Amino acid sequence: MSAEPVLSHYQAQYRALAPELPGRELAWLVSRRQGALARLLREGWPSNRHEAWKYAPLRLLTGREFHPVITPPPVAPQALAAAALPALTGPRLVFVNGRYDAGLSAPDAAEAGVSVQPLAEALAEAPERIAELLEADPGADAEAFGALNTAFMADGACIRVAAGVQARQPISLVFLTAPAPVRQMICPRVLLDLEAGAGAQVVVHHAGIGGTGERSHLVDLLVQGALAEGAELSLLRLQEEDDQALSLAQLRLRQGAASRCTAADYALGGRFARTELTAELAGVDAAATVTGMLLPQHRQHMELLTTMDHAAPATLSTQQVKAVADGHGRGVFNGLVRVRPDAQRIDARQNSANLLLSPSAEIDARPQLEIYADDVRCTHGATVGQLDESALFYLRARGLPLAAARSLLIYAFLAELLPSALPALGERVDARLRGELPVPEGLA
Amino acid sequence: MSMLEINDLHARVEARPILNGLSLSVAAGEVHAIMGPNGSGKSTLAGVLAGRPGYEITGGQAHFEGADLLAMAPEERAQAGLFLGFQYPIEIPGVNNAYLLRAGLNAGRRVRGEPELDAADFLLRVREKMSLMRMDPSFLSRAVNEGFSGGEKKRNEILQMLVLEPKLAILDEIDSGLDIDALKIVADGVNAARGPDRAIVIVTHYQRLLNYVEPDRVHVLAGGRIVRSGGKELAEALEARGYDWVLEASDAA
Ligand SMILES: Nc1ncnc2c1ncn2[C@@H]1O[C@H](COP(=O)(O)OP(=O)(O)OP(=O)(O)O)[C@@H](O)[C@H]1O
Numbered sequence A: 001m002s003a004e005p006v007l008s009h010y011q012a013q014y015r016a017l018a019p020e021l022p023g024r025e026l027a028w029l030v031s032r033r034q035g036a037l038a039r040l041l042r043e044g045w046p047s048n049r050h051e052a053w054k055y056a057p058l059r060l061l062t063g064r065e066f067h068p069v070i071t072p073p074p075v076a077p078q079a080l081a082a083a084a085l086p087a088l089t090g091p092r093l094v095f096v097n098g099r100y101d102a103g104l105s106a107p108d109a110a111e112a113g114v115s116v117q118p119l120a121e122a123l124a125e126a127p128e129r130i131a132e133l134l135e136a137d138p139g140a141d142a143e144a145f146g147a148l149n150t151a152f153m154a155d156g157a158c159i160r161v162a163a164g165v166q167a168r169q170p171i172s173l174v175f176l177t178a179p180a181p182v183r184q185m186i187c188p189r190v191l192l193d194l195e196a197g198a199g200a201q202v203v204v205h206h207a208g209i210g211g212t213g214e215r216s217h218l219v220d221l222l223v224q225g226a227l228a229e230g231a232e233l234s235l236l237r238l239q240e241e242d243d244q245a246l247s248l249a250q251l252r253l254r255q256g257a258a259s260r261c262t263a264a265d266y267a268l269g270g271r272f273a274r275t276e277l278t279a280e281l282a283g284v285d286a287a288a289t290v291t292g293m294l295l296p297q298h299r300q301h302m303e304l305l306t307t308m309d310h311a312a313p314a315t316l317s318t319q320q321v322k323a324v325a326d327g328h329g330r331g332v333f334n335g336l337v338r339v340r341p342d343a344q345r346i347d348a349r350q351n352s353a354n355l356l357l358s359p360s361a362e363i364d365a366r367p368q369l370e371i372y373a374d375d376v377r378c379t380h381g382a383t384v385g386q387l388d389e390s391a392l393f394y395l396r397a398r399g400l401p402l403a404a405a406r407s408l409l410i411y412a413f414l415a416e417l418l419p420s421a422l423p424a425l426g427e428r429v430d431a432r433l434r435g436e437l438p439v440p441e442g443l444a
Numbered sequence B: 001m002s003m004l005e006i007n008d009l010h011a012r013v014e015a016r017p018i019l020n021g022l023s024l025s026v027a028a029g030e031v032h033a034i035m036g037p038n039g040s041g042k043s044t045l046a047g048v049l050a051g052r053p054g055y056e057i058t059g060g061q062a063h064f065e066g067a068d069l070l071a072m073a074p075e076e077r078a079q080a081g082l083f084l085g086f087q088y089p090i091e092i093p094g095v096n097n098a099y100l101l102r103a104g105l106n107a108g109r110r111v112r113g114e115p116e117l118d119a120a121d122f123l124l125r126v127r128e129k130m131s132l133m134r135m136d137p138s139f140l141s142r143a144v145n146e147g148f149s150g151g152e153k154k155r156n157e158i159l160q161m162l163v164l165e166p167k168l169a170i171l172d173e174i175d176s177g178l179d180i181d182a183l184k185i186v187a188d189g190v191n192a193a194r195g196p197d198r199a200i201v202i203v204t205h206y207q208r209l210l211n212y213v214e215p216d217r218v219h220v221l222a223g224g225r226i227v228r229s230g231g232k233e234l235a236e237a238l239e240a241r242g243y244d245w246v247l248e249a250s251d252a253a
């Protein structure tokens, strides 16, 4: 398959770009990049024959040439203020088209024991620890888009919290994307390193900020989190990319004993948006709570694939996912629960509730179980329904216009997944449901 | 001219005729009671007037203050001042009771060109009506009808009517499932809403409510038509003798 023209495009791009990539002086990193690229060239892209890519509009990803970003456009602080979620006053790193923007960032707001650094800086300062983090998770770039990220990761963030330290302020990573003259490829890499008993809240926010140029860029995000014993991480990702964008995210969490991870993924934007979330519950008593929200409208295609990998006894996973599909939108949720041999006393819960708002919309939600132990409590349920007509009539009979009544019911359906601590997130979801965001040309 | 004017109305549900030439007119300031056997079409009439989806109008007209009611969307009817008190109020998890009331109220005010009520003024108004309905203010922050008892749901309907101040209220079995005290409270609520500019249509099976809320006119709906109309003594006669004599008389007619 290496004869694919698009693949050789990336080979050429890598050759041209390699001398500028961060960590170019680190032999281990260069060889890791080269290995990832070689794997991609050898194995090629996934196809719809792969179960995990069954529904994906892969031609949007693999049939086009994307260009790694060299120089992002300048972004005014007002544009950041308009796009960013208010009330996130903690340390903040801002990236424009994937490149770190020091002027817009505020890393120094970090507390003692909490380090928030752009990737290049962290590579220069603590290359050994980063090597360790990458080594410990070989699965991250085993497949095509992870490999693409490793080969081309140009920027990103490294967040480290020292043992026993609880970061009080949420740490935010804001990825702004503006259209560019060429079809861009943005490969941010984020490393979260929580030592024993450490605690942190991290908000990853992608926002398209409009402008002229090519809007169908590819974002290929890879987040790797390591939670040592007793660590607690809350990871929230809000994806509000341009509706033409292609947005891929891998969120990979490795959890030690008695660690707690709450991961929430809200997909609002993108032409094709896909999140793969993996929690490896590697230590006894580890727990993961996953929230997923997908709101495909118009021609958007959104996927959430989760893997709850119960590798140790007495681990707990809870997943709640909701999709609301309108227009020609399509939502896919694939939730895999894996219980390894000897991982006894497992509790795995998965629930997916979905709303189909139009006859042309589609939702595929399915749980998948791979259970190799016997003391396992595993519950799962998936429902696909429509808006309750009698509730809709009741609201209209009280004077609410049809559109307002509809968005109110949809919002009510989603409300339990919205964190009360971050009301701005609910407002974004609400605006999206009300169609208050401009519909890009060619999509309505 | 009457506030509500229904003329030879025919309606079907799933190809089955339910209303078969129903005519009725209700003037401002009047209270009308509609009684009739189960399945005779009373809720269908209320639903058709409020715009509930699922009915096919096959003939006749209905005018509300001269406007063609049947051509209006349900929310337009509500905004124009028509209120339906549901026989079975709907539970809407996740939607706040106060939010719904305020959104409905302001939707009507916008249409009438009146300024919207802000949260404080709104609260003042609702609190007053709630005390009239003997409802705890905590109901405001609960989801619409969710987990309400049968009687609480009915009281909530009347509360909504009092807050929205419609011109025409159609109350479908607002008295069913109420205990004796709650019946009195609901009746007080309806009486509080009576006024020269407002018309009220009460669908009921029981004389009891009509002891508290004295109707100006009483109608018997059977087979999808009004088969007899009279004063409040008609309701008393029905209570004493049942429907058979009315139905026989109308068959003979
Ligand atoms: N959605 C529907 N599908 C089928 N039949 C219906 C539907 N709605 C109403 N009907 C039928 O229409 C007839 C009239 O119903 P309606 O609810 O109007 O009666 P009602 O006079 O209000 O009765 P009750 O006193 O029991 O409340 C009934 O036979 C009922 O079964």
Ligand SMILES: [Mg+2]
Pocket (backbone or CB within 6 Å): B042, B043, B044, B087, B172, B173
């Ligand atoms: Mg009825």
